Amino acid sequence: MRKRQTATSEHADMTRQMTGAKMVVQALIDQGVDTVFGYPGGAVLPIYDEVFQQNSIKHILVRHEQGAVHAAEGYARATGKPGVCLVTSGPGATNAVTGLTDALMDSIPIIVLTGQVPTFMIGSDAFQEADTVGITRPCTKHNWLVKETDKLSDVIHEAFHVATSGRPGPVLIDIPKDVQFATGSYNAPKPSTSHYQPQVKGDMEAITELVAALEVAKRPVFYTGGGVINSGPEASQLLRELVSSTGFPITSTLMGLGCYPASGKHWLGMLGMHGLYEANMAMHDCDLMINIGARFDDRITGRIDAFSPRSKKAHIDIDPSSINKVIKADIPIVGDVGHVLEDILKVWKSRGRKTNSAAVAKWWGQIEEWKKVDCLKFKQGPKTIKPQHALARLEALTKDHDRYICTEVGQHQMWAAQYLNFEDPNRWMTSGGLGTMGYGFPASIGVQMGHPDALVINVAGEASWLMNMQELGTAMQFNLPVKQFILNNERLGMVRQWQELLHGERYSHSWSESLPDFVKLAEAFGAKGIICSDPADLDDAIMEMINHDGPVLFDCLVEKHENCFPMIPSGKAHNEMLLGEADTQGVIDAKGSVLV
Amino acid sequence: MSALKLKKGSTSHSAYNLRPTFSDVIEKHTLAVLVENEPGVLARVIGLFAGRGYNIESLTVAEVDHQGHLSRITIVTTGTPQVIEQIKAQLGRIVSVHEVHDLTVEGPSVERELAMFKVAGQGDKRVEALRLADIFRANVVDSTLETFIFEITGAPEKIDAFADLMRPLGLTEVARTGVAALPRGD
Numbered sequence A: 001m002r003k004r005q006t007a008t009s010e011h012a013d014m015t016r017q018m019t020g021a022k023m024v025v026q027a028l029i030d031q032g033v034d035t036v037f038g039y040p041g042g043a044v045l046p047i048y049d050e051v052f053q054q055n056s057i058k059h060i061l062v063r064h065e066q067g068a069v070h071a072a073e074g075y076a077r078a079t080g081k082p083g084v085c086l087v088t089s090g091p092g093a094t095n096a097v098t099g100l101t102d103a104l105m106d107s108i109p110i111i112v113l114t115g116q117v118p119t120f121m122i123g124s125d126a127f128q129e130a131d132t133v134g135i136t137r138p139c140t141k142h143n144w145l146v147k148e149t150d151k152l153s154d155v156i157h158e159a160f161h162v163a164t165s166g167r168p169g170p171v172l173i174d175i176p177k178d179v180q181f182a183t184g185s186y187n188a189p190k191p192s193t194s195h196y197q198p199q200v201k202g203d204m205e206a207i208t209e210l211v212a213a214l215e216v217a218k219r220p221v222f223y224t225g226g227g228v229i230n231s232g233p234e235a236s237q238l239l240r241e242l243v244s245s246t247g248f249p250i251t252s253t254l255m256g257l258g259c260y261p262a263s264g265k266h267w268l269g270m271l272g273m274h275g276l277y278e279a280n281m282a283m284h285d286c287d288l289m290i291n292i293g294a295r296f297d298d299r300i301t302g303r304i305d306a307f308s309p310r311s312k313k314a315h316i317d318i319d320p321s322s323i324n325k326v327i328k329a330d331i332p333i334v335g336d337v338g339h340v341l342e343d344i345l346k347v348w349k350s351r352g353r354k355t356n357s358a359a360v361a362k363w364w365g366q367i368e369e370w371k372k373v374d375c376l377k378f379k380q381g382p383k384t385i386k387p388q389h390a391l392a393r394l395e396a397l398t399k400d401h402d403r404y405i406c407t408e409v410g411q412h413q414m415w416a417a418q419y420l421n422f423e424d425p426n427r428w429m430t431s432g433g434l435g436t437m438g439y440g441f442p443a444s445i446g447v448q449m450g451h452p453d454a455l456v457i458n459v460a461g462e463a464s465w466l467m468n469m470q471e472l473g474t475a476m477q478f479n480l481p482v483k484q485f486i487l488n489n490e491r492l493g494m495v496r497q498w499q500e501l502l503h504g505e506r507y508s509h510s511w512s513e514s515l516p517d518f519v520k521l522a523e524a525f526g527a528k529g530i531i532c533s534d535p536a537d538l539d540d541a542i543m544e545m546i547n548h549d550g551p552v553l554f555d556c557l558v559e560k561h562e563n564c565f566p567m568i569p570s571g572k573a574h575n576e577m578l579l580g581e582a583d584t585q586g587v588i589d590a591k592g593s594v595l596v
Numbered sequence B: 001m002s003a004l005k006l007k008k009g010s011t012s013h014s015a016y017n018l019r020p021t022f023s024d025v026i027e028k029h030t031l032a033v034l035v036e037n038e039p040g041v042l043a044r045v046i047g048l049f050a051g052r053g054y055n056i057e058s059l060t061v062a063e064v065d066h067q068g069h070l071s072r073i074t075i076v077t078t079g080t081p082q083v084i085e086q087i088k089a090q091l092g093r094i095v096s097v098h099e100v101h102d103l104t105v106e107g108p109s110v111e112r113e114l115a116m117f118k119v120a121g122q123g124d125k126r127v128e129a130l131r132l133a134d135i136f137r138a139n140v141v142d143s144t145l146e147t148f149i150f151e152i153t154g155a156p157e158k159i160d161a162f163a164d165l166m167r168p169l170g171l172t173e174v175a176r177t178g179v180a181a182l183p184r185g186d
């Protein structure tokens, strides 16, 4: 549903002669691009020369190409516009591979432009030659090697079309240096005539079947995912309307947080491996599951043959390959979430807005019982800061800000998903599918570029953060006041947790020695560093972070051996959740503890 | 950790017990895939099969529409019904793929393969090879005093049968094109 802005240039349908390098810049301007994340090198120098001679596009010089791609991802997720990167051949391109894979797994539209050795040297093992299209074929939605300057502008426009239509994803254009130097004719963007036009409207018969199922469901649950966010803000609006008018409970994957407000009456919280008890129990016991833009990832389903055994399952997805890939759908609907929701609402209203309200009320009664388990409770003592407490305070002190949250990967990421509340889409940037440590910091830089005045916070683990710490230089150079909130447990916490639970407490290489002094590290870059270890100081320290006008590295020393609960161990069913600390304190009733 | 009932020092073997519960009957399907004739398109298709662990029994490719810039890839693959559906859906999402047809389920179709066999021998064996070639409507496309090259077209099973017969008669080399297939009627 998202409409991309296309600036129509004066010369809309005229072709103009220019060099390939100039075409790149012109095409980006015509596609409405305002920001490019990149890093120069020999094979892209002609393009950098053009970047130098214009003012329409801001170029953000990152410190590592992986950072450029994650920054573009962050920018794309926070703005709804595609992100753009420019990197050189060889090592520049190979450094982009992790980001491309990350964007592919999370369906994030980005366009990566890579330089390549001149066409006449391709295949000769030239200096900084790599088979970039070969290497990136499996980690892009599509890629192109452009060998003629005359074709360059059309390929760039098509790349934007492919990246943003259907299920979004990363695309890459490899541009040899001679193609950048040569002159050719530039075509302005026009409506795509390519054969690639994914279906957006859902099948009306299937939609009617789903509406009929909604009308009689006794224990329904909406299971939503990143597809709602990718479909655009209108889709989230329609979802909210459907939820409030049916009164059905709703949960979401990690990727979908914010599509329905956490303060909403029908919100069950996140589901999945570290999801909330009530959300997972509702998934397990429901009789109608309405999957909207999620993909039955293994972190969601747990053991497949025990996954929601008694439910009818509807699955709305724009990618036909998602349907029946893992879980058989009883009502499959291929289409864009926004379009399909619009039709569902239309049909449901025209049939008299029916639901089985008596049964649904009883279902809510059951859900309220599950909520009483209070699966996120924790005890904050006087001495050490619990990571959950740090996030609860961060939530309390920042929730009224125009706030965007990124994360790295690990326990802190799951706690952030559990303890921070998201009221709107596009406010939560986390590496879901690939689980890329090092994602969050550069992503926060991209988000801040898209929203210069917003409060952008990256909730980080100390180990993940170190994976792309060089980007502190970027944040300083471009005055991007991103806040790095590091929950420092001096451990690869999530790895340590698995070793504790599944590998006999043999903690093989899951702690970090020789961690830097983060305050000094911040200062070395000219940024502000804050360290906090006393629960009594936490609020003031967080306020100091928020109020500082510039990048902040916040070293929050937390409990080192805290585990992240609830947890469905891999290979277990939704109702075999571990509630952890709560268990050992005997707070769950007899019925609850047999589940563990 | 008591919750998992694992003793300290022990190990839970698999954290990934996630096998789906779909049917496990293996089927053979012939797929016709119309693709943009551009560099790398075959690598995309083959890469998909390799990357996702699908089988390729045979694969043929050639341009079929010069003006429309289209090539036709015919793939014979095997898998459970669910895997076959996945293969089709995954092929369909490759941007350079225009159409995917499952000839095995879309009604009757005709499958043909071309093969060349080099058979070396003298005396009776040479005569017998020639006689069998005649029965199978294989053509002699080259001969020397010691060898024949037969050319044979037909369904893969017919070619397999011919190969079985030629083996004891001095079969030294085989080249097969893989299956090309078209649906019957319109």
Ligand SMILES: Cc1ncc(C[n+]2csc(CCOP(=O)(O)OP(=O)(O)O)c2C)c(N)n1
Binding pocket: A408, A409, A410, A411, A412, A413, A435, A436, A437, A438, A460, A461, A462, A463, A464, A465, A487, A489, A491, A492, A493, A494, A495
């Ligand atoms: C690039 C990469 N390497 C390894 C992993 C495996 N991994 C997942 S979580 C984790 C530990 C993360 O530690 P930290 O960032 O300190 O977060 P914590 O779990 O302690 O909150 C590791 C090593 C990964 N996800 N990504």
Ligand SMILES: [Mg+2]
Binding pocket: A410, A461, A462, A463, A487, A488, A489, A490, A491, A492, A493
């Ligand atoms: Mg850590």
